[in-house]
Amino acid sequence: MAESHQMGFLVLFLSFLPTESTIGILNSINDLKKIPFGQSVPKHSLVLLHWFANAIELSNNNRLKLNFDPNHGDYGAHQYGNFQGFLDLLPFGHRYFTLGNIHFMNNNESRCLPNYYTNDLNYLLVGEELNRARIIFALSSQNTIHRVYITQHYQADQGQGTEYDPEHTYRISINLLRELRVFSLDRREQSELSEIGIYFGSSIGNNELSLLENTWCQLACFGLLFFIVINQRYLPCRPNRDRDQNRPPKRRVRSSSTPQSMMYYPPYHPIYGLQAARQNRDNKLCITIASLTLAFIGAMIIIAVCNHLQI
Template sequence: MSESHLMGFLKIPFGQSVPKQSLVMLHFFANTIKIDNNDLIELTFEPRHGDYGTHHYGNYEGVLDRLPAGQQYYTLGNINPMINNNGISLPSYVTGDLNHLLGSEELNRARIIFSLLDQDTIDQVFITQHYHANQGQGTVYDPVHTYRISINLLRELRVFSLDQNQQSELSDIGTNFGNRQGKYFAFDNSSNTPSVCFMLIFFFLIFSV
């Protein structure tokens, strides 16, 4: 990767084009699924029961490509505790301060979309987001800020484990992304901090997919 590409990537203002909550949610998703040696992604939860705020996504707006017969899209990440409250909940380091997130302008916007080849095999993975409330687009997803996630990116996230302190840091990113718009992550070669890992990962997302 060239230095110019890296510097361009480091100046992406997370919290504007991509909610910082997406970083946290994508890490959780990558470490919840299973990836075998043949690059098959195995589902480890039940989207039909609403686990992790998941439900069927009809793609009626045409944000994504149409799927072959028998395949379906699902969307994950609705942190509203009143939705899908019979399923498995997202961990606290993903949801952060629910009262803050649900009461902020961001209004629970970050989502992951995945397609199922069969009952328990994932084919494609995307991050996306709802439009801002002031854009008057309702609950549809913003195609301009929908990004396909490569399996290599998911693998990178899986090797990045979190201890309790790092989970707290990620929760803080998610909780406060609405208040930190316009700030950039700092690049520090001296330590493998969450910010370093996520910057490199999102470089792969933007330039390698």
């Protein structure tokens, strides 16, 4: 009986140890093509992710920072408690936030999501159950973004209420955010769109570009992203070998009220992804070793207590 109690205490203790989530990581436009947008994943998720990538600040040293305050409800952001437990536990001082609700109540002091996300594109995304797409990001006390995810609410007929769908939750890498920033909405001229298409290996022609411009108007560059990710999902992105692959197409600077920190596009370099992967691997190894050490110490304490009680 005493041994069964000891095993019960040990199993209970181990169940409270932090575990690493198995959420997949999207690292490139090619990875985005593997996501079933328009099927089990709303196309609105792609719109929201594109907006978020271009709304945050991204420095050359891979630091992601917000230029808005989620604590004040900007863009409908609010704290997310991760009560479902499908995201990784965060270090002390970090918090999860979520945004993307097109029906959030604006307090007249907070910033609003762009109209093209909340309303204007609905006619182009016909057939979708709206307001399911969400962004989750982890924020440190220094206002630095630690992690970014896209997720979604379950469909209404699935009877899951307002919970998020872990099966269709994906972590977004810094590399993918850099690639999405190439599709800035201030790039509207056909020559620019053609250059971006060529860079990402798209076979889109001039006639298709003209149709895209007429259909998406001021959102033509997002329309190009939409075309590459969804319409050409079965065609892998192969950057033009004649161009320096470490540098995306140059953007023509236009006068704009947009903060320069949001308009600057640091050159992409593959080594950033390699460094991030190594750092992520080392962090996971440290967490695993610490967890095993705590588990061993806890088990020894529990067994010692049980033995003492027997005496």
